[in-house]
Amino acid sequence: MNTLTGYLRQAGTALRFLVLATLVLGLAYPLAVFGVGQLIAPYQANGSIITDAAGAPAASALIAQASADDSGARDPRWFHARPSAVMWDPASSSASNLGPNEPKLIDAVTANRSAVAAAEGINESEVPADAVTASGSGLDPDISPEYARLQVARVAAAHGLDTKAVASLVDRHTSSGLLAFLGQPSVNVTSLNLAVAEASHASQPAQSE
Amino acid sequence: MTFNYASFVVQVAALLIVLAALHKPFGIYLARVFEATTSTRPERLFYRLAGIDAGTEQTWSVYLRSVLAFSAVSILAVFALQRLQGILPGSGSLPGVDSWVAMNTAISFVTNTNWQTYVPETTVGIFVQMCLLAVQNFLSAAVGIVVAVALIRGIARTRTQRLGNFWVDLARTSFRILLPIAFVAAVVMVLGGVVQNFWPTDVTNQAAGISQSIPGGPVASQEAIKELGTNGGGYFNANSAHPFENPNALISLFEVFLLLLIPSALPYAFGRMVGDQKQGYTVAAVMGTLWLASASLMGWAVASGQGTATAAAGGLGEGFEQRFGPVPGAIFAASTTLTSTGAVNTAHDSLPPLAGGVAMVNMMLGEVAPGGTGSGLYGLLILSIISVFIAGLMVGRTPEYLGKKIGPTEMKLAAMYILVTPTLVLALAGITVLLPGILANAPASGPHQFSEVLYAFTSGANNNGSAFGGITTSGPFLSVAMGLAMLLGRFLPIALVLALAGSLARQGRIPASTGTVPTHGPLFGGLLLGVTVILTALSYFPALALGPLAEGLLK
Numbered sequence: 001m002n003t004l005t006g007y008l009r010q011a012g013t014a015l016r017f018l019v020l021a022t023l024v025l026g027l028a029y030p031l032a033v034f035g036v037g038q039l040i041a042p043y044q045a046n047g048s049i050i051t052d053a054a055g056a057p058a059a060s061a062l063i064a065q066a067s068a069d070d071s072g073a074r075d076p077r078w079f080h081a082r083p084s085a086v087m088w089d090p091a092s093s094s095a096s097n098l099g100p101n102e103p104k105l106i107d108a109v110t111a112n113r114s115a116v117a118a119a120e121g122i123n124e125s126e127v128p129a130d131a132v133t134a135s136g137s138g139l140d141p142d143i144s145p146e147y148a149r150l151q152v153a154r155v156a157a158a159h160g161l162d163t164k165a166v167a168s169l170v171d172r173h174t175s176s177g178l179l180a181f182l183g184q185p186s187v188n189v190t191s192l193n194l195a196v197a198e199a200s201h202a203s204q205p206a207q208s209e
Numbered sequence: 210m211t212f213n214y215a216s217f218v219v220q221v222a223a224l225l226i227v228l229a230a231l232h233k234p235f236g237i238y239l240a241r242v243f244e245a246t247t248s249t250r251p252e253r254l255f256y257r258l259a260g261i262d263a264g265t266e267q268t269w270s271v272y273l274r275s276v277l278a279f280s281a282v283s284i285l286a287v288f289a290l291q292r293l294q295g296i297l298p299g300s301g302s303l304p305g306v307d308s309w310v311a312m313n314t315a316i317s318f319v320t321n322t323n324w325q326t327y328v329p330e331t332t333v334g335i336f337v338q339m340c341l342l343a344v345q346n347f348l349s350a351a352v353g354i355v356v357a358v359a360l361i362r363g364i365a366r367t368r369t370q371r372l373g374n375f376w377v378d379l380a381r382t383s384f385r386i387l388l389p390i391a392f393v394a395a396v397v398m399v400l401g402g403v404v405q406n407f408w409p410t411d412v413t414n415q416a417a418g419i420s421q422s423i424p425g426g427p428v429a430s431q432e433a434i435k436e437l438g439t440n441g442g443g444y445f446n447a448n449s450a451h452p453f454e455n456p457n458a459l460i461s462l463f464e465v466f467l468l469l470l471i472p473s474a475l476p477y478a479f480g481r482m483v484g485d486q487k488q489g490y491t492v493a494a495v496m497g498t499l500w501l502a503s504a505s506l507m508g509w510a511v512a513s514g515q516g517t518a519t520a521a522a523g524g525l526g527e528g529f530e531q532r533f534g535p536v537p538g539a540i541f542a543a544s545t546t547l548t549s550t551g552a553v554n555t556a557h558d559s560l561p562p563l564a565g566g567v568a569m570v571n572m573m574l575g576e577v578a579p580g581g582t583g584s585g586l587y588g589l590l591i592l593s594i595i596s597v598f599i600a601g602l603m604v605g606r607t608p609e610y611l612g613k614k615i616g617p618t619e620m621k622l623a624a625m626y627i628l629v630t631p632t633l634v635l636a637l638a639g640i641t642v643l644l645p646g647i648l649a650n651a652p653a654s655g656p657h658q659f660s661e662v663l664y665a666f667t668s669g670a671n672n673n674g675s676a677f678g679g680i681t682t683s684g685p686f687l688s689v690a691m692g693l694a695m696l697l698g699r700f701l702p703i704a705l706v707l708a709l710a711g712s713l714a715r716q717g718r719i720p721a722s723t724g725t726v727p728t729h730g731p732l733f734g735g736l737l738l739g740v741t742v743i744l745t746a747l748s749y750f751p752a753l754a755l756g757p758l759a760e761g762l763l764k
Contacts, residue, residue, distance in 0.1 A: 011282055013259060013275075013278075014279040026343060036396050037399040047453065049410055056415070057410060058415070062402060075417065092328065094678075095559065096556070097677070097678035098558065100760070128523065136450030136530045142530070197417070
C-alpha cells in the first residue's frame with residue numbers, strides 16, 4: 001500500500017514533469033531555432049531552394065533532381081545523378097541496404113554499368129563506382145568529377161553547346177577546398193543541370209520547352 | 210571512391226585535440242551543475258508546477274523508482290499520442306501509428322536507443338517528431354547522465370543513504386547542459402544547410418520537366434539533440450545520410466564532435482567529484498585509446514573495400530554519399546557505435562564485412578568509448594570495479610575502489626551488469642534465427658542474414674539504434690523482441706548501477722594501504738582496457754564468427 005501510493009505519487013510528478021518539459025523542449029526550443037534560422041539564414045533553413053532564370057523555385061541545391069522512364073532509361077539531355085533506391089523521390093529516402101557480398105547487389109551494379117557505358121558510349125571498365133552504386137540517402141545530389149567528365153560530351157551535344165563551355169560549368173559546380181578534403185570532391189548535378197539549362201536557353205533564345 | 214588517409218588522420222586528430230581541449234573546462238561545468246546547491250528562478254517555478262521538493266534527497270531505491278516511473282509514464286505517453294496522431298494537430302493527413310510500431314518506437318526513444326522500425330516520412334508528422342520524439346531525445350539522454358551522477362555520488366559520499374534528487378538532477382541536466390548546447394548546435398547546423406521550417410516547398414525544373422515537393426520540418430533542432438544526446442533517431446529515413454540532416458562534410462564532422470562531447474567530458478567531472486583528478490584522466494585515457502584504436506580499425510576495414518559486390522562496382526560507393534565518401538563514413542560509423550548514438554551517414558548494411566563487424570564489436574564492448582551520455586561512464590566504472598576485483602585476486606587482497614570495499618554484494622551487482630546485454634543479445638538473436646518463418650521474407654542471404662539479426666539485437670540491447678537496414682522489424686514478433694531487448698538492456702543495468710551506488714554510499718572510506726591497487730595510471734588503464742576487450746571477446750566471439758567474420762572470409 002505504502003509502495004503503491006509512493007509509485008502513484010512518483011507517476012504524478014513524472015507526468016507533470018513531462019508536460020512542462022515538453023513545453024520547453026518540444027515547443028519553445030524548436031520555435032526559437034526556427035525564429036533564429038529564418039532571421040539569419042532563411043535560404044538554408046528553408047531547404048536551400050535555388051531558382052531558374054525566370055526566378056521561379058526550381059530545385060533544392062541539396063536534393064537530387066532526376067527521373068527515369070518506365071524502362072529505367074534516363075533523359076540523355078542532362079547530367080545524371082547516382083542510382084537511387086527510392087528513384088530520387090524526396091518524399092522518401094533510403095539506401096539499398098544490400099550487403100557487400102549480396103548477389104542481388106552484384107546484378108544491380110552490373111546492369112547499371114552496362115547502362116552507363118551505353119549511354120556515354122564508353123568502355124564498361126571506364127565507369128566509376130559512384131555511377132553504378134546507390135547512394136546512402138537515395139537523394140544524393142552529387143557525383144564524382146570523373147563521372148561528370150564522362151557525361152560532358154553527351155550533354156553538350158544534346159544542347160548544341162560547346163564541350164569546353166559545359167566542362168567549365170562542371171568545374172564551377174565542383175566542390176573544392178576544405179569540404180572536398182574532409183569528404184571528397186563532388187559535382188552538384190542539381191545546380192549543374194540548372195546552369196546547363198540556362199546556358200542552353202541563352203544560346204538558343206528562340207527554342208523553348 | 211578512394212580512402213584519403215591524410216583526410217582521415219587530420220579529422221581523427223582534430224576530434225581528439227578539440228575534445229581533449231574541451232574536456233577539462235566542460236567537465237568542470239558539468240561537475241558544477243551536478244553539485245549545484247541553488248536553483249534558478251525559472252527552475253523554482255518549474256519545481257513548484259511539477260510538485261517537486263528540490264530540498265530533499267533520495268535513497269537509491271527511491272531514485273530508481275523515480276527513473277522507472279518517469280520512463281514508464283514517458284513510454285505510455287509517447288505510445289498513446291502516436292496512436293492518436295490522426296486527430297492531433299501538425300500531423301498533416303497521417304493516421305495514427307500502427308500499435309506494434311508505436312510501442313516499439315515509444316520504448317526505443319525513451320531508452321535512448323532510437324531504433325527506427327518506421328519510415329519517418331510516411332509514418333510520423335511534425336507533432337510526433339517535435340513534441341514526442343525530440344523531447345525524449347533530451348530526457349532519455351538526461352536520464353543516462355543522472356544515473357551516472359548518482360553512481361559518482363555513491364563513490365564520493367560516505368555513510369549515507371542519500372544519492373541526490375532524480376527530478377532536480379533531471380531538470381538541471383536538461384535545462385543547464387543539454388538545452389543551451391543543443392540550441393547553439395542547431396543554429397550552427399542551420400547555417401550549414403540543415404532545414405528548420407514547418408512546410409514543404411514545391412519546385413519545378415521547367416527545362417527537365419521535373420516537379421518535386423521538397424520536404425521541410427524542424428530538422429535542425431532535432432538533429433542537434435539527436436547527436437548531443439547520443440540518441441540517433443533520424444528525422445528522415447536515411448538518417449544523417451540525408452542531405453537535409455547532414456548537408457556537407459564539415460557538418461558531418463561537427464555531428465561526430467557533438468555525439469562525443471558529453472561522454473568524453475564526463476570522466477573529468479567524475480574525477481572532480483570524487484576529489485581525485487587522476488581517476489578521471491585514467492578513465493578518459495582508456496576511452497580515448499579505445500576510440501582511436503577502433504576508429505583506426507574501422508578506417509582500415511572500410512579502406513580494404515572488401516566484398517564481391519564492392520569489387521563488381523569497382524570500389525566503394527554503395528550506401529555512401531558522394532559528398533562524404535569513405536573517410537567521413539568510417540569516422541561516423543566508428544563514433545556512432547562506440548557511443549550509444551546509432552545515427553549513420555552511410556548505410557552500415559553495405560559496408561565491407563569486417564567494417565560491419567567492427568561496428569558490432571564497438572557496441573558489444575558495451576559502448577564505453579566514450580559511450581552514451583552517462584551510460585558510457587557508468588559502464589566503464591563497472592568495468593573498473595571488475596578490473597580491481599581481478600587485480601585483487603592476483604595479489605590476494607580484498608579489492609577496493611576509491612576507498613570503497615568491493616565485497617560480495619558489489620561484485621554480484623557488477624557481474625550481473627556485465628551479463629545482462631550479452632544474454633539478451635545472444636538469446637534473442639538465437640531465438641529469432643531458430644523460429645521458423647520470422648526471416649522467411651528477409652532479402653539478405655547466407656551469413657549476412659545472420660549478421661543483420663545479430664546487429665539488430667546488439668544495437669537494441671546496447672541502446673544504440675543503428676541498423677543493418679535490410680532487416681524489417683515492424684512485424685509483431687520482432688517488434689516485441691526488439692522492444693524487450695531495448696527495455697531490459699536499458700533498465701536492468703540502470704537498476705544494478707543504482708543499487709551499487711547505494712551500497713557504496715553506505716560504506717565508510719578505508720584509507721589506502723600498501724596492498725591497495727592504484728586505480729589510475731597506465732598500469733591500471735592497461736588492465737581496464739584488457740578486461741574490457743577480453744570480456745567482450747569471450748561473450749561474443751562465436752556469434753561474430755558466424756556473421757561478419759564468415760562474411761569477411763568469403764571470396
